[in-house]
Amino acid sequence: MAERGTKMGFPEILFNLFPGMGAMTLLGRKIGYTKAEKVILSGKLYTAEEMYELGAVDVLVDPGSGEQAVYDFIRKEARQRNGALALRAARELSQPIAHDELMRIAEIWVDAALRLESKDLRMMERLVMRQTGKVETAHTGDSVVLSA
Template sequence: MAIQEEDSVLLQIEDKRAKIVINRPKALNALNVDVLQSLLQKLEKVRKEDISVLTFWGAGDKAFVAGADINSMNSFGQGAIADYVGLGQRVMRTIETFPAVCIAAVDGYALGGGLELALACDLIIAKEGAKLGQPEVNLGIIPGFGGTQRLVHRCGIGTAKRLILTGEIITAEEAYRLKVVDYLCSAEEFNSTVTKVTENILEKGPLAVKKAKEIVNCAVERELLSGLTKEVEAFLKLFNTADREEGMNAFLQKRKAEFKGR
């Protein structure tokens, strides 16, 4: 299947593997409504094919996905933001439960919604020099696409609290040490490592791999779904605060936010 270069999300299918590329390099591949809707459409196309491994990439060499599109988010009313967060949650849940192994190939920034996309995948392969984090508290909000829940399940509550409560952005090397990512690669070995991991999975029994993913997910299913519901509720309450407005305006104006706790 040919890639359409003008699309905000690119899709390539070859044999039993598929590749999705977030294609907004000038915006550091930020997740706006168009990207999220396109991701769902591309995922449904892949679902109809006999695919065993699906990899996610960011266009360019600066970012996997640098986060949500703050400029567009800042203009949303309560209805629009509820729709946006619901759409993002649906995308991440679709990836998480997708009937193929999903791999995030992280090169550059994976922040906010970008890290949440990676966390929805089964495996995360990071290139040395990549930067990862959940910096939403700097905007007066919390992760809204599942980060508060999936980060805990991936690397433990201590590391999750460290990253979410401080908004700290860490290197790929630190992320590997903290078990946020599964593989850490040099620039020279990044693409080949993604290929090797993909081929390793393709050599296994496809029915067994598919079922294994499904059953492993069952280990955290009930508490994950409950937590995701609470996350959305909390996010929407925070979005309707003066602190959120100040946080996003400060970000867009490239100044330090002055929060008032209201």
């Protein structure tokens, strides 16, 4: 569920890593592994509308109505509880997520993280600062210079 205009993505590739906590497993099962790999490797921020079109977002709502949409979803699920639970159980049977798979992916992620270089760590720091709003911007003509 996402509000229109919300942006989301997987920035890890920008600092030479990948999202290793189930993103490939879960997103791959949701939208297909080829699309999931393309999304993850792009490093792009996608709008909620784009993720909805890809099939990664199930419910798209207007800005400011996300909380109410969650309550509406819960009420609807309560009315269909038996059928919804049975459907999810069938999906888990047909698309199981094995603990071993997640652990092995985590091991691959750790190995990749240990190979990061200082330039990758600097990029990670810049992204964190941008995300937390701790980056100052200086306008120089038509360009914006980011500095930490």
